[in-house]
Amino acid sequence: VMDCCLSFLWYFIPLVLLIHFVCFIVADADFTLLRASLIGHKPEAKLKGLVVWITGASSGIGEELAYQLAKCGSRLILSARREEELNRVKCHCLENSSLKDEDILVLPLDLLETTSHEHKTKTVIQHFGHIDVLINNGGRSQRSLFLETSVEVYRALMELNFLGTVSITKQVLPHMTQRGRGSVVTVSSIVGLAGAPLSTGYSASKHALQGFFNSLRTELTDFPKILISTVCPGPVQSQIVSNAFTEELSKPVALAGSQEHKMPTSRCVHLMLVGIANGVKEMWIAQQPFLSMYYAWQYAPTFAWAITNMMGRKRVQNFKAGLDADSAYFTKPKTS
Incomplete structure (x- = not known):
């Protein structure tokens, strides 16, 4: 029996590694998510009629989530600080789906105002019943060097991205445990798995989310019908860079840069919904060469460090030369 098991492992392990290798060469999602998209449950079937609360729903990934979930027939709560933008998103959802006005609740929300989260959650339950x-999507990014960045920026990143998300989850999760089912999906980042220069505070906040929700998932083993899922996108076409923190709280980003090399938001969101519909606990979503770095960190961290240092040096050099941090990977540094 032992010989049979060893023979099985001898062939099985290389096969799994080969499949993963092929997937990261040709795909834009991890093997588990790719498999779910091919043979798993379809979002439009699994998510129809569900009540979905989206934070950060006024732009970017959150806005696209609203549009695709509306087409799936999900009933929506749209939250962000800008109520006028939320109303715009709601109108677009109603125009392009079969949802009625009462199926979409616009609920302005500031993640930093944690004392309001209990009341906001009660408002949602009063409107929809459950x-x-x-989907914890709200947050901000960062574009600045640590040596030049105020500690207040780091405090703001942790309070918004981490504590704000923990706070709203704290209000919603007891409702789900009482019902015995539900899903908490949190948008992390590729830098929640591996750090990146110019994003030290943002990366720290996403690492914190990864650690928190990985631990929370284990605490909820008595609730097998509650999904705790984290989404780790690479660069996606959105306004996140334009709204990023810099070295000072009130200083805007000087250059947002090109979006051409980033994954279309619609593709990222489609894969997210596939993952939610199929109960995927962690989703890796990115175009190449970013996706390959997920695998490098997973299987060959020493090699990953070498590549990260090389690319990070270029990222910093281009940033100092006045180029956008993201597109800097695909451009040559300016010369005097």
Whole structure:
């Protein structure tokens, strides 16, 4: 029996590694998510009629989530600080789906105002009766060097991206445990798995989210029908860079840069919904060469460090030369 098991492992392990290698060469999602998209449940079937609360729904990934979930027939709570933008998103959802006005609740929300989160959650439950899915998407990024960045920026990143997300989850999760089912989906980042220069505070906040929700998932083993899922996108076409923190709280980003090399938001969101519909606990979503770095960090961290240092040096050099941090990977540094 032992010989049979060893023979099985001898062939099985290389086969799994080969499949993963092929997937990261040709795909834009991890093997588990790719498999779910090919043979798993379809979002439009699994998510129809569910009550989904989206934070950060006024732009970027959150806005696209609203549009695709509306087409799936999900009932929506749209939250962000800018109510006028939320109303714009709601109108677009109603125009392009079969949802009625009462199926979409616009609920302005500031993640920093944690004392309001209990009341906001009660408002949602009063309107819909329950919450099936919470998508923690709200937050801000960062573009600045640590040596030049105020500690207040780091405090703001942690309070918004980490503590704000923990706070709203704290209000919603007891409702889900009482019902015995539900999903908490949190948008982390590729830098929640591996750090990146110019994003030290942002990366720290996403690492914190990864650690928190990985630990929370284990605490909820008595609730097998509650999904705790984290999404780790690479660069995606959105306004996140334009709204990023810099070295000072009130200083805007000077250059947002090109979006051409980034994954289309629609593709990222489609893969997210596939993952939610199929109960995927962690989703890796990125175009190449970013996706390959996920695998390098997973299977060959020493090699990953070498590549990260090489690319990070170029990223910093181009940033100092006045180029956009993201597109800097695909451009030559300016010369005097």
